[in-house]
Amino acid sequence: MTAISDRTAAKSTSINGAAAKHRPGALASSGSPLVRPPAAAHLSDEQVAEMGRELDAIRDDILAKRGASDAAYIRRVIKIQRALEISGRATLLVSRNKGAWVAGTTLLSLAKILENMEIGHNILHGQWDWMRDPDIHSTTWEWDFVTPARSWQHTHNDLHHRWTNVVGRDNDVGYNLLRMDADQPWKPHNLGNPLYNAILAPIFEWGIAIYDLELADYQEGKKSKDSMKRDLKALGRKVVTQFTKDYAATPAVAMLTGSGKQALYGTLTANAVRNVWAHAVIFCGHFPEGADTFTEEMVEGETRGDWYVRQMIGSANISGSKFMHLMTGNLSHQIEHHLFPDLPSNRYGEVAPKVQEICKRYGLPYTTGPLLKQVGSSWAKVFKLALPGKKS
Amino acid sequence: MIRLRKLARAASVLTTPLAPEDVLALFNPVFSARQLRGVVTQVVPETADSATIHFRPGRGWKAHKAGQWARIGVELDGVRHWRSYSLSAPAGQDPAITVSDVGAVSGVLVRQTKPGDVLFLAPPQGDFVLPEHPRPLLMLTAGSGITPVMSMVRTLVPHRPDADVVLIHSARTPQDSIFHEELSELADQFPNFRVTHWYTGEHGRLDFGSTAQLEELCPDWRQRAAYACGPEEFLDDAEALWSSEAAAHEKAAPGPFAADPINLIIERFNTSLVGGAGHDGGLVTFEASDREVEADGNTPLLDVGEDAGVLMPSGCRMGICHSCLLPLRAGQVRDLRTGEVHGEPGQLIQTCVSAAAGPVNLDI
Numbered sequence: 093m094t095a096i097s098d099r100t101a102a103k104s105t106s107i108n109g110a111a112a113k114h115r116p117g118a119l120a121s122s123g124s125p126l127v128r129p130p131a132a133a134h135l136s137d138e139q140v141a142e143m144g145r146e147l148d149a150i151r152d153d154i155l156a157k158r159g160a161s162d163a164a165y166i167r168r169v170i171k172i173q174r175a176l177e178i179s180g181r182a183t184l185l186v187s188r189n190k191g192a193w194v195a196g197t198t199l200l201s202l203a204k205i206l207e208n209m210e211i212g213h214n215i216l217h218g219q220w221d222w223m224r225d226p227d228i229h230s231t232t233w234e235w236d237f238v239t240p241a242r243s244w245q246h247t248h249n250d251l252h253h254r255w256t257n258v259v260g261r262d263n264d265v266g267y268n269l270l271r272m273d274a275d276q277p278w279k280p281h282n283l284g285n286p287l288y289n290a291i292l293a294p295i296f297e298w299g300i301a302i303y304d305l306e307l308a309d310y311q312e313g314k315k316s317k318d319s320m321k322r323d324l325k326a327l328g329r330k331v332v333t334q335f336t337k338d339y340a341a342t343p344a345v346a347m348l349t350g351s352g353k354q355a356l357y358g359t360l361t362a363n364a365v366r367n368v369w370a371h372a373v374i375f376c377g378h379f380p381e382g383a384d385t386f387t388e389e390m391v392e393g394e395t396r397g398d399w400y401v402r403q404m405i406g407s408a409n410i411s412g413s414k415f416m417h418l419m420t421g422n423l424s425h426q427i428e429h430h431l432f433p434d435l436p437s438n439r440y441g442e443v444a445p446k447v448q449e450i451c452k453r454y455g456l457p458y459t460t461g462p463l464l465k466q467v468g469s470s471w472a473k474v475f476k477l478a479l480p481g482k483k484s
Numbered sequence: 485m486i487r488l489r490k491l492a493r494a495a496s497v498l499t500t501p502l503a504p505e506d507v508l509a510l511f512n513p514v515f516s517a518r519q520l521r522g523v524v525t526q527v528v529p530e531t532a533d534s535a536t537i538h539f540r541p542g543r544g545w546k547a548h549k550a551g552q553w554a555r556i557g558v559e560l561d562g563v564r565h566w567r568s569y570s571l572s573a574p575a576g577q578d579p580a581i582t583v584s585d586v587g588a589v590s591g592v593l594v595r596q597t598k599p600g601d602v603l604f605l606a607p608p609q610g611d612f613v614l615p616e617h618p619r620p621l622l623m624l625t626a627g628s629g630i631t632p633v634m635s636m637v638r639t640l641v642p643h644r645p646d647a648d649v650v651l652i653h654s655a656r657t658p659q660d661s662i663f664h665e666e667l668s669e670l671a672d673q674f675p676n677f678r679v680t681h682w683y684t685g686e687h688g689r690l691d692f693g694s695t696a697q698l699e700e701l702c703p704d705w706r707q708r709a710a711y712a713c714g715p716e717e718f719l720d721d722a723e724a725l726w727s728s729e730a731a732a733h734e735k736a737a738p739g740p741f742a743a744d745p746i747n748l749i750i751e752r753f754n755t756s757l758v759g760g761a762g763h764d765g766g767l768v769t770f771e772a773s774d775r776e777v778e779a780d781g782n783t784p785l786l787d788v789g790e791d792a793g794v795l796m797p798s799g800c801r802m803g804i805c806h807s808c809l810l811p812l813r814a815g816q817v818r819d820l821r822t823g824e825v826h827g828e829p830g831q832l833i834q835t836c837v838s839a840a841a842g843p844v845n846l847d848i
Contacts, residue, residue, distance in 0.1 A: 115787065115790075115801060117800065117801045117802075118801045119802055148821070151821075152821075152822055155822060159561035159562045159563075160561045160562040161562075162562055163562030164562075171510060174502075174507055175510065178507060178510075181498070217806070218805075218806030218809075221809075221832065223559075223563055223564060224563055224564040224565075224832075225564055226518075227506075229832075230806045230809075231806075231809060231832065236501060245805070245806075246799075249800070249805035249806065249807065250799035250800055250805040250807050253800065253804055253805060254799070254800040254802070254804070254805065333497075333500040333501070334500070336497055336500075337497060337498055337499075337500050341497045341498050342498065345498070396802070399802070433804045433805075434803075434804055
């Protein structure tokens, strides 16, 4: 236990590890974690290492194939998204007409979903950095979402993806708002779990924006005043531009045709639709029945193979059509995404059967199901954990 | 223009987080002020292995001086690659590069470029330019080293009756000699321009070991401002000859020639660091931090930097989060996951999973 608390203490100074030889967060080169997760307890160190090599090989195979057709893919999606965005917004300018309102709102909702998920989320993961196109790069991309891209990259890419589902390390387990794991101690306010979640869904982007400020870390002194100020400033700027675009400029232009109010309802609806959809997809990633959570002992001494194990058994997929995969930003391939977060998303579908085969051969669960079932399953957890009780 | 900018700012209220130009790019691919692009207007084959590519640059390009070079970006299998090419067009005209097929990028440029293609560009730069005041000139070029000099010759010779230019151009055979015909025509037409073609296939390399050969080809070479461009050894030899001659000259007559020193201006194409073999590692230079560390070929550059006390950005330490990206200034790195050796100046590399493959310079 001492070792673990040492590591936690070192977290805040992870930028400058010059003095410490022990680098917090670095994977062990061999051995095993203090405790292997129950679902993988039957595997030996050698088996885990061998499985890790097989997964590395899958990754290398995609890296070798990755090329012009992938580049053309992301550029095509970006083009389609921009066409949807301008046609949607333009149609809303005449949304006094009911048909125009429905069409405009639908187009804009689709555009916003594509922008956030298949485009924004994946570019910000660095999935397209290999193209060396400064316009489609994790260091330059900004998205149509309230939280600034750089803040989100830190909490998501660095913290959530590194520490996936480790209770106490990965705050994505409930976003400091919901009780999403039986190991999180029950408090009376958890009774509101379903209510909070229902409120969160349509304003999801605001929830994420606040979450990315890491208020708890700031209160505990793990986040400096300077970086808090910087983050608040960046968020403030982003809030103003986002708000102006959707809720002031677009309705203002629409007023020319007497459609100001309708256009405002249109943009509000489009943002809400995108938020509800993103919330649903993201909740399907780690909360449905079958996706495991982990303790800190399970990551202490973790090797690359064990890290892979945790990503696979801690994530859940959504099965469905090609269109559904596109609209979820291929987060329907959550397992593959967590194994290889920086492989281009259009390749996850191709990788999935190989990963599933590996899980089967090593006797590991591979959780997947249709959208409604997975959404239902994660909501069931939200309700169940509103009440006190240990793991079932 | 100012009104346009105001209009763009007004429009960006509706397009944020994108800029209006991102939306306009749907209709016109070169409409970007953020990424300078050019449209290829003409491709002229020069020799069997070289071609001149004329292009019309978009907004943001500045007119080149004769002798300057520009970075040109081309996509190969979805990946953008940048190379530097001398501009061969005369100053005052639309730019053109003359490229010899010597590698993957130049190969694509020579063989596959066609009018209408889009090139990525960086504005022209370089100090290999004509002197400010008219002086007799001597140009020494070898192979594709003729390209920047061609721009100078085209700029100067037809327009300046007072020009006095001697060009000694070395190539393997007449067929390999770029601009052969045009140079001969210019020499016929303008008596103030003299060309010597030197074919290494027949006569062997130009000998810079002593002054004898130079004396023969251009007796008054000491009085001329000299320019040289070509392969590394060619330039090294020329440089050695000039510096020994300058030293001797200085000793013999310290005073009277001070205004016109014997000097040679050189353009080198190849200043990049040589990649190391195997897993050797190399000297890692953190340029902005002014630190140098010898690193082995298996330690991530992130660890190397941290151990040297450099404030390195870091994240997951396993190559998934892209928080540790740093621009490579020079050298090559090895991806510790795949073993692939890669690296181009300006490329952002993941320091947590990259080790030095030979000397490496990082921009931090």
